[in-house]
Amino acid sequence: MPGKRMTFVEALVEGIREEMRRDPNVFVLGQDIGPFGGSLRSTLGLWEEFGPARIFDTPISESAAAGVCLGAALEGLRPILDISFGEFLASAMPQLVLHAPVVHWLTLGKARVPLTIRTKVGEGPYGGHPQCFEAWFTHVPGLKVVMPSTPADAKGLMKAAIRDDDPVLFFEHMYLYHGVRDVVPDGEHLVPIGRAEVKRPGKDVTVAATAWMVHRALQAAHQFAAEGIEVEVLDLRTLAPLDTATLLASVRKTGRLVVAHEAWKIGGLGAEVAATVAEQAFGSLRAPIVRVGAPHTPVPAHPTIRRAFLPDAQGIADAVHAVMKYAA
Structure with a gap:
């Protein structure tokens, strides 16, 4: 098109x-x-x-x-x-x-x-x-x-x-x-509500992310490719209703899940994603689920402190390393 x-x-x-x-x-x-x-x-x-x-x-x-x-x-x-x-x-x-x-x-x-x-x-x-x-x-x-x-x-x-x-x-x-x-x-371009999309296919670990964290996840995935680790980046796109079918299919393929969002980790969407996978695809998991999100404090005003507060590509990379430590 x-x-x-x-x-x-x-x-x-x-x-x-x-x-x-x-x-x-x-x-x-x-x-x-x-x-x-x-x-x-x-x-x-x-x-x-x-x-x-x-x-x-x-x-x-x-x-x-x-x-x-x-x-x-x-x-x-x-x-x-x-x-x-x-x-x-x-x-x-x-x-x-x-x-x-x-x-x-x-x-x-x-x-x-x-x-x-x-x-x-x-x-x-x-x-x-x-x-x-x-x-x-x-x-x-x-x-x-x-x-x-x-x-x-x-x-x-x-x-x-x-x-x-x-x-x-x-x-x-x-x-x-x-x-x-x-x-x-151009023109009649519609994206269905309620459908996630795999932005980068992989077989070793799924990173389910939202908004800006999708780009951070793609950055981390590119770095892992040089190590021979294939990261699947799943852009959730719709948060409600959550596309559980695409999420579960990805996790059943990779056996590992990292969830990344910029919002606070406690009570964030990542908790719902993790619970959904734990309830419906627990037998497919090879490692504990890891969430990446902001710490449970107000967003800092000072730019230097805020950069330390916000989740980033390195945080996602650390999470991927954590789940990859578990044997297949």
């Missing part, structure tokens, strides 16, 4: 732009998303094409904005709610957790909430708002959660999220925004 090279954020905007052209019911609502172009240029060019009738700048009230979008979705529109940074999701918890995900259930299937919520998380060259709160929301029935790692997946999952009839929470890692560039297919 023909395409063009884009950054991660350019691919996100391209996906939104295509869906707004395709469906007049799609609109975007959030803070500074109009003429300013969104924080980190996350909506650049949309206001110029679609104008204030479909690109709505809001006051600083995530709760009110979420309520407007919830009501619009119930009336048949397809809103995209732009919550600038993940730490502000807490300000809209009633709408995002208690209402949007359960309306379909409470109305016995009569009502749907086709709402896409996008937000930025993680470390990046910008320094601010680095917390990763994605694990909070994978616990909520009825809420789909995605977290892509490549520009092509960013576009494909964004288009799929907008078309989905259920609420989708779309986490966008800030280090990826302008730090990753790749070929993105």
